Amino acid sequence: MTHLTDAEIRDLRALVAEMIPASTTYNVPGADDEAIFADILKSLERDTEDARTALRQLGEFCGGGFAALDSARRRQVAMTFKDQGGAPLFALNRVVLLCYYRDDRVMRSLGQEPRPPFPKGHIVEQGDWSLLDPVKKRAPIWRRV
Amino acid sequence: MHDKVDVLIIGSGASGAAAAWSLADTKMRILCLEQGDWVRPTDYPTNGRDWEARLFADFAINPNRRARETDYPINDVNSPVKVVNFNGVGGSTIMYTAHYPRLHPSDFRVKTLDGVADDWPVDYQTLEPFFAENDRMMGVAGLAGDPAYPLHHPPMPPLPLGKSGQRFGRALNKLGWHWWPSDSAIATVEYDGRAPCINLGHCTPGCAQGAKASTDITYWPAAIRAGVELRTRARVREIMVGPDGMATGAIYYDAEGREHFQPAEMVIVACNGVGTPRLMLNSQSGKFPDGIANSSGLVGKNLMFHPFALTYGYVDEPLDGNHGPPLNLWSQEFYETDKSRGFVRGYTLQLHRGTGSIVEAITSTAAGRLPWGEDHHKVYRSLLNRRLGMSTITEDLPEEHNRVTLDPALKDGNGIPAPRIDYTIGENTRKMMEHGIARSKDILAAAGASNIGVEAPILNGGWHLMGTARMGTDPERSVVNEWGRCHDVRNLFVVDGSIWVTSGGVNPTSTIQALALYIADQIKRHLGEGTLFE
DSSP: OOOOOHHHHHHHHHHHHHHSOOBTTTTBOOTTSHHHHHHHHHHOGGGHHHHHHHHHHHHHHHTSOGGGSOHHHHHHHHHHHHHHOHHHHHHHHHHHHHHHTTSHHHHHHTTOOSSOSTTTOOOOOOOOGGGGHHHHTSOOOSOOO | OOOOEEEEEEOOSHHHHHHHHHHGGGTOOEEEEOSSOOOOGGGSGGGSTTTTGGGGTTTOSSHHHHOOTTOOOOEEEEOSSOBOOOOSTTGGGTTSOOBOOOOOGGGGOHHHHHSSSOOOSSOHHHHHHHHHHHHHHHTOBOOTTOTTSOOOOOSBOOOOOHHHHHHHHHHHHHHTOOOEEOOBSBOSSOBTTBOOOOOOSOOTTOOTTSOBOOTTTTHHHHHHHTTOEEEOSOEEEEEEEOTTSOEEEEEEEOTTOOEEEEEEEEEEEOSHHHHHHHHHHHOOOSSOTTSTTOTTSOTTBSOBOOOEEEEEEEOSSOOOTTOSOSEEEEEOTTOSOOGGGSSSSOEEEEEEOOOOHHHHHHHHHHTTOSOSSTHHHHHHHHHTTOEEEEEEEEOOOOOTTSEEEEEEEEEOTTSOEEEEEEOOOOHHHHHHHHHHHHHHHHHHHHTTOEEEEEESSOTTOBOOOBOTTOBOSOTTTOSBOTTSBBSSOTTEEEOSGGGOSSOTTSOOHHHHHHHHHHHHHHHHHHHHHTOTTO
């Protein structure tokens, strides 16, 4: 379970909406979607401290209360923060991506089956092995000793 | 106090498993101590929807990130390459790509051929039957006839080319450069009770299908059937010596932290190029105040890593993505020395398939390629499954300042001093890496890729741990002799990558295991002749 405060959670939800907004073009939710955001909070785990650090830095960037900023200002702060947030922000961003790209709706929009790889696996074509013919004709290139 | 065994093996990974299996036919009492657990097939990430997320958690390749109870911490702050490993039955064969090249004949003669480092006291020809035996035991897929190698015959057909392999093949043919399906320790057909690969595409953190050869499903079942005992959750603190200077056994901790002494007639260390020097340096006594078998002062020195450079780009059509084993081809066009390139020795280019969808998002974010905001979705869709990448795996030459020592403060869960890594990339290796990146860009251009990215060195790229208890005939310049026995302690052997004299420019597991089988064979031969401890 996360140990973020309510204020941190509000700022985080506003931040992830800037990272990955919903799109009508691609028919996908944003990272602040209720189910995806719940997954993010649940999945912070060993990255919780980095997340807190990133959110503290975010607060320092905007003078506190990121979620309460108007949308234009939020976007402006977020873009600056993206470039300057460093390792803690990267760890937080990673958790967001881990949760967003395993959401069923997102996966379907990408043409992927929402399932684990095992046990069904995947098909990989053998390909055209005649491509190897020119290499087969080469003399040995290993060095004799 | 436990009953004395004839052979005590410490570590159940690539080399320990091979040695245990080979020695089992002597009918000696053999015990292997392993600090980790068995990993069940149902534990592997590909069983669940969180399969990519677990790469950053309990199946992270970096033990400091993974931080399982069965892991030990590593102080790698002073190294641009971080150590990666796995601790459990099978060791790091649980967590490898199963890309399975052999060293080449020239790799054993670098001093003679190129005037650098030292020649090995063994050669390719000597190891050839052990390579073949190991290929059979592990189950290797590949294609005979590679012009970059002496002829050998992998027992199974190669992994499929797929879309990415064909794209690489056409590009390399255009350039007139070598490429070949790699030897891979992955079953492509039913093999020795193992089901064939179904392209789960996530080989590194363990294979739920059991197609990838890790020693928990290859050597260990055979060794255990032959009478070898494997004791898990047994973390060895130190090897003990008697008044005569011979090893008497080892002290270890069980899962509850209880201390045990396991006596043995002989001890074989198989803990990898970091774990082995750590154990030897921790094994201090009146006779060996600087660590057991360390009169040369070389235990822990000459650490070699194979610094990797990753170069990748994106093409205009969907390729295989992460479907299928991630490495299925290699190019060894630049493997053998050509001094006109500005360096000696050479490198392999490992040709990759793509990544999973989440890893693509994370790495592209890290590279500044994937934006936040409205454009995120559009850019992401231009990247997903379109990645074509390759790794330059460079030959790392031994340098004594690259070393494993004991950290003065950091300890594992049992209070055992942890290893500290001090490592810099040598000038020859750096030039080689730059050359490999440039040639990789040539290949990507020929393949029609753009939006090129480079990561050099790969940060979490310390998969291959070698050189820290090197073999040789001179006791002042090596730790073990030409058949793995410590010069200083005649019933103590080392069989893992620590004993490598030089690194070659290929993944080491195949050669590590062939060497372990060779050393086990030498042990049996000397045992038969009554000269094992002479």
